[in-house]
Amino acid sequence: MANIENINGYELSKNWFNWSFENPDKVKPIHTAIYFFAIQQCNSLGWKEKFGFPSQVAMDALGIRNWKTYSKGLNDLVDFGFIEMIESSKNQHTSNIISLSGAYVKNTKALTKATSKHSTKQVQSTPQSIASIDKPITKNQEDDVEPSSTKDDSFKHDNTQKISIQKWRDTYLKDETLLKAVLSNKRNKFHGLEDLKNKMQDFVSIRIETSKSVSDFQEFCKHFRDWAKYQDNSLEKAVDKNNINIGYAELADREEQEYFAKYANS
Numbered sequence: 001m002a003n004i005e006n007i008n009g010y011e012l013s014k015n016w017f018n019w020s021f022e023n024p025d026k027v028k029p030i031h032t033a034i035y036f037f038a039i040q041q042c043n044s045l046g047w048k049e050k051f052g053f054p055s056q057v058a059m060d061a062l063g064i065r066n067w068k069t070y071s072k073g074l075n076d077l078v079d080f081g082f083i084e085m086i087e088s089s090k091n092q093h094t095s096n097i098i099s100l101s102g103a104y105v106k107n108t109k110a111l112t113k114a115t116s117k118h119s120t121k122q123v124q125s126t127p128q129s130i131a132s133i134d135k136p137i138t139k140n141q142e143d144d145v146e147p148s149s150t151k152d153d154s155f156k157h158d159n160t161q162k163i164s165i166q167k168w169r170d171t172y173l174k175d176e177t178l179l180k181a182v183l184s185n186k187r188n189k190f191h192g193l194e195d196l197k198n199k200m201q202d203f204v205s206i207r208i209e210t211s212k213s214v215s216d217f218q219e220f221c222k223h224f225r226d227w228a229k230y231q232d233n234s235l236e237k238a239v240d241k242n243n244i245n246i247g248y249a250e251l252a253d254r255e256e257q258e259y260f261a262k263y264a265n266s
Helices: 009-021 029-044 055-062 069-082 101-105 110-126 149-174 175-182 193-209 217-238 248-262
Strands: 050-053 084-087 096-099
Touching: 009 029, 029 050, 029 055, 029 069, 029 193, 050 101, 050 193, 055 193, 149 175, 149 193, 149 217, 175 193, 193 217
Parallel strands: none
Antiparallel strands: 050 096, 084 096
């Protein structure tokens, strides 16, 4: 694996399009969509070497409704070497654990060479052109910069919110007294410590991706507990005779949407 500290979105995207240029018979739009969403997810988590990649979140963000279509696209990216599958999802309560560091070492230059050659030809053919090109004189851009305090404040708020959620997650998982109390309460419906940790990772990823705000640690704990209960309740409803024809994935998605709609203005 490459050093995760050296990874950045520019290099990952450049390597992807270079490779795509060399392999047009393999690449489809869905591959680019999934891969770039994975890059965005990795970036939002501070370029973690390994991170959770919830399937339902990715499908919702990309407008993919068929799970088999999404799964095939993701597995293709694994075969291409751009995504490394660290741990596959074991059930509906867990997400895939992936890494992008393997893609950073790819070094394909076909697109770069082709683009450079095309640009050179255009420059050489310019004197033969009949039409004239009127290019306005560029003013000093520093004079035209408008205040962007609102945008900066919004970015700072989002970044602070992300850091707070990650901090509360770490505090939650390190508090042995809290974990013992939560696991001993049967109403919380956690199936052991590993199940709690997996659900916590999915919960945090979704909160960050959907920019749902949480005001303090106590509220964070309450939202996590309620969200986890929704996951188990949806499984119970899936086997209910009134929902016998409703697939689990569809039902779980509906329950999750109802949950976040309830707390959308929290």
